[in-house]
Structure formats: C-alpha cells, structure tokens
Amino acid sequence: MLTRTRDFTAQKRPRRVRSRAISALPPLVVSSLEPHEVDLAYSTLVCPTCRTWVPINTPHSSRPKLVPHHTKKAGTDDPVRCPGSYRLVTVDLSVDQWFQRLEEGLTQTAGRRSTRVIRKPKAGSTPAVMQIVGGTVDDKTARKLDEAHVRGCSTCSIRDDKGNMLRAADLASRCTDGRRLAQLAAHTKRLAPARRKAQMDREDFNDRRAWGLRLLHEQQWQNVSEAVADADLRRVRDTLAALIQMLNPRKADAPQLTAWERADLMSAITLLATQEEQLTR
Incomplete structure (x- = not known):
C-alpha cells in the first residue's frame, strides 16, 4: 500500500481557497486596523496574530476571511500554521475611504512636532573689566588704569574743599572696582621682572632659531649649488x-x-x- 509522504516545507500562500473552515477568533474589522496595515487595493492586510501580510479570500463576498498562512516565510522548514488562518474579515471600508484615511495619517505624521525638549543653556555672570584684562595688561597699563579710576571716582580719592584731588584713598576705603584695579596694579608690578625676563628669553630663542634656520639653509644650498649651476649652464648652452x-x-x-x-x-x-x-x- 502506497503511503503519502508528508511535506514539511511551507508552500506559497494561496489567494483564494474553497475551505469552509472558520477560525474561532472574532471577526476582524478593517476599520479598526491602522491604515498602513491594510491594502484594499490588493486585498491584503497584516494579521494581528503573526504580524505578517495575508491575502483576503474573496473580499467582495458575503463572508470574506483570511487565507491559511504560516508564521514564517514560504519555503522554510517545519512550518507552523497561524491561529489567524480562516479568520472572518468585515470589510466596512471602500478603497477610496481607506486611501483617504491613509493620506490623512501620512499628513498628520509629517506635520507632527518633536516632543524633545531643548533647554537653553544658563548664562553665567559677566566678569568685570578688570577680570577680563587681568591676564593681558602689563604693569604700566595697570598703573594707568588705576590712576584714571582714582581721578574719576570720588570714593577712591581724597579731595579738598574745592574738589582738587590730594591723594588716593586707602585700599580698604575704595570701591569694588578701585580695589580690583589697585590689586591688579600691585600684582602686575610684582610680576613685571619675571614677565620681562620671560619675554627676553622668548625673543632670544626666536633669534637663535632663525639664525640656525639660516645656517641650515646655507648648508643645504652648498650641497646642491654645484649641481644646480651645472644644470643652468647646460640649459643656457643648449x-x-x-x-x-x-x-x-x-x-x-x-x-x-x-x-x-x-x-x-x-x-x-x-x-x-x-x-x-x-x-x-
């Protein structure tokens, strides 16, 4: 007696079947699905059970249903049939209504604003002028800034009855800017010798470096000067x-x-x- 061998490979999904089997799951309403999960132009939809695209058997009949399908792609070994096979489908939308819903969904998605919150950076306090120029001025400039502030500030200067300035006030009696300028002048005066020495060292180093580069250039030219002169002479003679x-x-x-x-x-x-x-x- 001949026995039929069982085929364990998933076959191509049919688009039309004649089986009277009906799934025990409740009917699937097309309007309850997302517009991008339905394609009424080709009578297919995404099965909610296995999340795969499945054709609808006879969509214009009285009882359309999903064709039998597997949870994996066609051609795979050991196929497993999806429980959503033979599930009834209620097509309560026309092709034009479904296409209009699809366009509206795309428009809303494209115009949706991002929910990401971009916080503005907190602005720090602006430093004073003395703090900005503290590392760039020398002792002479700092002294001139201090003297100009003392002449224009009534708190930092001691004046007579006629308004003539006699002398600068003590450090404790000065205003905030006056104290900062006085401290800046004292600080730059204390660091002036070291700054001048460092500047002289940099200038001396730059001079020695330039002199060394000139010697190197002359030495390199002496190595190739004869060959260059011979080439020039040959070119002129030719x-x-x-x-x-x-x-x-x-x-x-x-x-x-x-x-x-x-x-x-x-x-x-x-x-x-x-x-x-x-x-x-």
Missing part, C-alpha cells in the same frame, strides 16, 4: 646652440628669416652669451 642653428641653418632649402626675426635671434643670442659668461666665472 638654448644658445639651438638659436645659432636657427640663425645659420645647415640645409640650403631652409626658410629664410626676415630682418625682424634675425634681429630678435641676435638679441636672444647676446643675452644667452652674457648669462653663459656669468655662470662660467
């Missing part, structure tokens, strides 16, 4: 020989030069002869 040959052609039927062309050649030959004499010295 050009001079070519011009002399143009001036006195060897062939009798060669084109004759005009008076202007001969004068130009003589000027070029004279210039090249002078260059050759200078190179051979």
Whole structure:
C-alpha cells in the first residue's frame, strides 16, 4: 500500500481557497486596523496574530476571511500554521475611504512636532573689566588704569574743599572696582621682572632659531649649488646652440628669416652669451 509522504516545507500562500473552515477568533474589522496595515487595493492586510501580510479570500463576498498562512516565510522548514488562518474579515471600508484615511495619517505624521525638549543653556555672570584684562595688561597699563579710576571716582580719592584731588584713598576705603584695579596694579608690578625676563628669553630663542634656520639653509644650498649651476649652464648652452642653428641653418632649402626675426635671434643670442659668461666665472 502506497503511503503519502508528508511535506514539511511551507508552500506559497494561496489567494483564494474553497475551505469552509472558520477560525474561532472574532471577526476582524478593517476599520479598526491602522491604515498602513491594510491594502484594499490588493486585498491584503497584516494579521494581528503573526504580524505578517495575508491575502483576503474573496473580499467582495458575503463572508470574506483570511487565507491559511504560516508564521514564517514560504519555503522554510517545519512550518507552523497561524491561529489567524480562516479568520472572518468585515470589510466596512471602500478603497477610496481607506486611501483617504491613509493620506490623512501620512499628513498628520509629517506635520507632527518633536516632543524633545531643548533647554537653553544658563548664562553665567559677566566678569568685570578688570577680570577680563587681568591676564593681558602689563604693569604700566595697570598703573594707568588705576590712576584714571582714582581721578574719576570720588570714593577712591581724597579731595579738598574745592574738589582738587590730594591723594588716593586707602585700599580698604575704595570701591569694588578701585580695589580690583589697585590689586591688579600691585600684582602686575610684582610680576613685571619675571614677565620681562620671560619675554627676553622668548625673543632670544626666536633669534637663535632663525639664525640656525639660516645656517641650515646655507648648508643645504652648498650641497646642491654645484649641481644646480651645472644644470643652468647646460640649459643656457643648449638654448644658445639651438638659436645659432636657427640663425645659420645647415640645409640650403631652409626658410629664410626676415630682418625682424634675425634681429630678435641676435638679441636672444647676446643675452644667452652674457648669462653663459656669468655662470662660467
């Protein structure tokens, strides 16, 4: 007796079946699905059970249902049938209504604003002028800034009855800017010798570096100067020989030069002869 071998490979999903089997799951309403999970133009939808695209059997009949399908792609081994096979489908939308819902969903998605909150950075306090110029001014500039502030500030200066300034007030009696300027002047005065020494060291280093680069350039030029002079001399002699040959052609039927062309050649030959004499010295 012949026995039929069982095929364990998932077959291609049919688009139309004649089985009367009906799934125990409740009917699937098309309007309850997302517009992008339905394609009424090709009568397919995404099965809610296995999340795969499945054709609808006879969508225009009285009892449309999903065709039997597997949870994996066609051609895979050990196929497992999805429980959503033969599930009834209620098509309560037309193709135009479904397409309109799809367009509205795409418009809302494209126009949706991002919910990400971008917080503004907190602005720090602005430093005072003395704090900004503290590391860039020298002792003379700091002293002049302090003197100018004392002359213009009534708190930092002691004046007579007529308003003439007698002297600067003590550090404890000055205003906030006056104390900062006085401290800046004292600080720069204390660091002035070290700053000048560092500046002189940098200038000395730059001078020695430039002198060393000049010596290196001269040494490198001495190594190649003879080869360069020989190449220049060969180039001048080759050009001079070519011009002399143009001036006195060897062939009798060669084109004759005009008076202007001969004068130009003589000027070029004279210039090249002078260059050759200078190179051979």
